[in-house]
Amino acid sequence: MRILLAEDEKRMAAALVALLKQEKYDVDHMADGASALAALESGVYDMAVLDVMMPEMNGFEVARRARNKGIKTPILMLTAKSQLDDKVEGLDSGADDYLTKPFQTKELLARLRALGRRSASFQDGSLKYGDLSLDTSKATLTCVSTGQSVRLGEKELHILEYMFGNKGQIMTREQLAVKIWGFENEAEYNNVEVYMSFTRKKLAFVGSKVAIKAVRGLGYELRERNV
Amino acid sequence: MRILLAEDEKRMAAALVALLKQEKYDVDHMADGASALAALESGVYDMAVLDVMMPEMNGFEVARRARNKGIKTPILMLTAKSQLDDKVEGLDSGADDYLTKPFQTKELLARLRALGRRSASFQDGSLKYGDLSLDTSKATLTCVSTGQSVRLGEKELHILEYMFGNKGQIMTREQLAVKIWGFENEAEYNNVEVYMSFTRKKLAFVGSKVAIKAVRGLGYELRERNV
DNA sequence: TTTCAATCTTTAATCAACCTTAAAGTGCTA
């Protein structure tokens, strides 16, 4: 997750860079509005934190110009003022959120997580669905309500990873086959079915309320059995 | 732009509904958390404004459960508390923004505009007709005015997808047969009729005002019963 | 009003979609 930080005050900038890096964000720092706008336009950032008062061009203007150019990167505006009209101007200029100095780092981080959620669907490397938690780095599936865990094979892991990443949607065999095996071969669709069967056994083993349901003619979906 | 408002306090709710309607939003109001979650799950809203303190289920929990089910509708959390940890919890539960009571309407409206801008890009491939919303990735038909949903089979889905995509036109049996079954065979036209019958049942089930009408000698068309 | 073709609905049989199991294959590690 790469963040653009635009802040001219040196001490504040240094503190923020340190804080964000500690939170595992990649941070680039710009000290004026014009460079911030140029950087934003590169499109490589997942989010931007803009100070309002900056030399060259203020934060509102940066946001407005960026939006005008069709750049949708989420922007958090940072300011010393706390007058209502500044908030309104900040948000209407195209910012997605607004934070008044002084602020607590905890709140800044929470707002960044909220902004970042849409670009990345998982926070700490573990995906959740219903009472399930999938740890991809350990290839382990855990049911929160029973405490049971199982080890998953590579294919099973990919299936759940993909389905957890597309919650609420019906995944077709084609999508799954391409994602997991990387080819489209009708003869191999049975593999998807076989692995669905294996994966279902593991879901049952950990005692989860979540089940993989087949939707005839369309594909598979995750379903939570209502309690 | 359709907004879901979840607020149990009657006077506040009435004031907000009035304010939002004045701003040309379509507003639906729910008075408790459980109904709010159910409404959110229909997927027809562009944004949601949730009060934190509500009977049945609080706003945080509604947000958390909705996110867990893959619902991405932007959420603005509303609360009387202003403690930092509540803000953090609010944002981490899946809310996109957070506003503390009492607030000025100007700020609420600015924050909604910011959220609304974002929801435009979240728009999934759901087709609309009258009070109906057809989500092709979930194979689900939802009636906005009743909140009811049904699961559609493959053929039913194709029929509605095709008809929603050709609003106002009369679709011939031939067009439908070719589009859905991929052949031109007079003997099979009865299949179209059978599936029209099935599909009509689903329209009735969700309580929609939209109906499929047969036009003698020509084909079928969508019609909205006037209220 | 009567007639008849168009359209509607229901249902039972059918068949493709889906499930599961078992056995054979692969590749890694001891």
Added chain:
DNA sequence: TAGCACTTTAAGGTTGATTAAAGATTGAAA
């Protein structure tokens, strides 16, 4: 090289969407 974990193939079983057929209903024209 044997054992293990995972993957693929194959085959038979189950399920429910689809089909086809038959009778009911509707509406336009005579």
